[in-house]
Amino acid sequence: MNPIYIDQNEILKRYKPIDAHTHKGIQGHALIIAGSYGKIGAAVLAVKGCLRTGCGLVTAFVPKCGYQIVQIAIPEAMVLTDVEKKHISAIVFDIKPQAIGIGPGIGQEEPTQKALHEFLIANNIPLVVDADALNILSKNRSWLTLLPSKTILTPHPKELERLIGEWDSEEEKFQKTIDFSLHYDVIVVMKGAPTYIIDAETVYRNSTGNAALATAGSGDVLTGIITSLLAQSYEPIDAAILGVYLHGLTADIALPETGHQAFIASDIISNIGKAYLSLENLE
């Protein structure tokens, strides 16, 4: 398999510093479709991660019960709501985002499954698929063919198992994931310690991150980070690689202050700036 090791050098080949003349209209507009009753926090974390990573505009699509929560928690974000109070049931929007992140905290209610199906039939915007959106796809495998080419899937080990089935060895896990990536023409971010990124037969191994990331919502933030980079015109593989690297780097930067235990997902968001700055200082 021989993975490509993603270190500072590999990142600096891909990282695009900001243009002094840019404006929010060309920094990308991302749409985050997330949350359900009791899990609006997942939407908040993904949206904040998305904004902090540099996207010009971010819109959240949440069930009605999330409207005030997101507006108050993140005044920088715009909010669209579903017709249903507690879960997503019909994904309708009149904006033209450059990237969409879908799945954190959405649950797997029947109407949410139907909404995901209808969304996938209509959508051709670059996509990041996480959490319950992955679980819904695992239950409805024929819908996987509806994903746009080079869609980024971000499963943790359990979500990966639901997608590709059980494995008996690490080797088999990688082979099955490579086969899956080839078959559906998608990029798989195999989250873990460390995280691997699989794009057809090419495997990348991330070098950043530590056990501080083993905390609720850290994957939700990653979805926002990768969606942000995708909206800022990074190629899908570069958005996945740089996103995973920056996400891990926040935990490495925060460690001397928080230790492993006190680090929470919001600390990822508050350290994205320092993670970016460490790239600028290297140039």
Ligand SMILES: NC(=O)C1=CN([C@@H]2O[C@H](COP(=O)(O)OP(=O)(O)OC[C@H]3O[C@@H](n4cnc5c(N)ncnc54)[C@H](OP(=O)(O)O)[C@@H]3O)[C@@H](O)[C@H]2O)[C@@H](O)CC1
């Ligand atoms: N504040 C909010 O609103 C939050 C909302 N959230 C949202 O909740 C929804 C459910 O997501 P979820 O990931 O908690 O549930 P689920 O898919 O059943 O997986 C759990 C099982 O998977 C396994 N497992 C996980 N990681 C593993 C690893 N590294 N290595 C090995 N195994 C690992 C482990 O299985 P076990 O080992 O126990 O068999 C574990 O019990 C989802 O939409 C998410 O976005 C959350 O983000 C939290 C904050």
Ligand SMILES: Nc1ncnc2c1ncn2[C@@H]1O[C@H](COP(=O)(O)OP(=O)(O)O)[C@@H](O)[C@H]1O
């Ligand atoms: N021990 C660890 N070392 C490094 N990274 C970890 C560790 N545990 C978890 N992570 C990272 O934290 C994130 C967890 O994602 P996920 O399980 O989806 O969280 P959530 O659904 O609660 O947001 C992944 O990016 C994973 O790689």
Ligand SMILES: [Mg+2]
């Ligand atoms: Mg998750």
